[in-house]
Amino acid sequence: MDFSNGESGKGIFETILDVVRSIPCGHVATYGQIAEKVGTPNARLVGYALSGVNSRYDDVPWHRVINRLGKISVRPSDGMYLQKELLISEGIRFDSEGRVDLEKYGWCVRL
DNA sequence: TACGTGACCAAGC
DNA sequence: AGCTTGGCCACGT
Numbered sequence: 606m607d608f609s610n611g612e613s614g615k616g617i618f619e620t621i622l623d624v625v626r627s628i629p630c631g632h633v634a635t636y637g638q639i640a641e642k643v644g645t646p647n648a649r650l651v652g653y654a655l656s657g658v659n660s661r662y663d664d665v666p667w668h669r670v671i672n673r674l675g676k677i678s679v680r681p682s683d684g685m686y687l688q689k690e691l692l693i694s695e696g697i698r699f700d701s702e703g704r705v706d707l708e709k710y711g712w713c714v715r716l
Numbered sequence: 717t718a719c720g721t722g723a724c725c726a727a728g729c
Numbered sequence: 730a731g732c733t734t735g736g737c738c739a740c741g742t
Contacts, residue, residue, distance in 0.1 A: 617739070636724055647737045652723040654739085659723080670723080674730075678723040685723090 617646055621654040622662060628669045631695045633705055634712040635673050652678060659683060668692055675707040 624642045628634050636648035643651070655667045659679075668688040672678040679685040689699060697710050 640724085646739075648724040649722070649736090650724090650738050650740095653721090654723095656723055657740090667723085672723075673725065680723075683723070 617643070617650065618654050618657065621646070621651050622658060622665050625655070625658070625665050625667060625670055628666055628712060631697065631710065632712050633669045633671050633675075633692065633697060633707070633710045635671060635675075635707070636678075637673055638712055639670065648673075656683075666691075669695075671705060675705045675711075676703060 620643050621639060624639050625634075627642075636651040639651045640646055640648045651670070655665075655670055658665045658667045668691040677685050677688055679688055689703070692705065693699070697705055699705060
């Protein structure tokens, strides 16, 4: 991948990463919400961007990003256990189905 | 330039 | 909330 975007033309890639960085501690966001924040891409690109973060960036709380069902989208091979541990460390709880309460930990969606 | 891929989402059964 | 189908966009070869 060529991340040589420079300051002149920040690619959507970093744009998504920037939004992920803005996720507050102890909260989780869905791909759809991030997509909404970025304002452009489909949720699919969010997951695509994070796939790169997983192995390239370490300053992005990718573990706070989950799918619409409030479940971890990452495969066990990618570090899904790590994500669960990180979320638990933030105070987020998982149910028997490995899902998170979006109603409680959802980014700011709950009014 | 074109094809295939991907940590998704929405709608239909 | 279970499963299947279609669609969208950016990246790699």
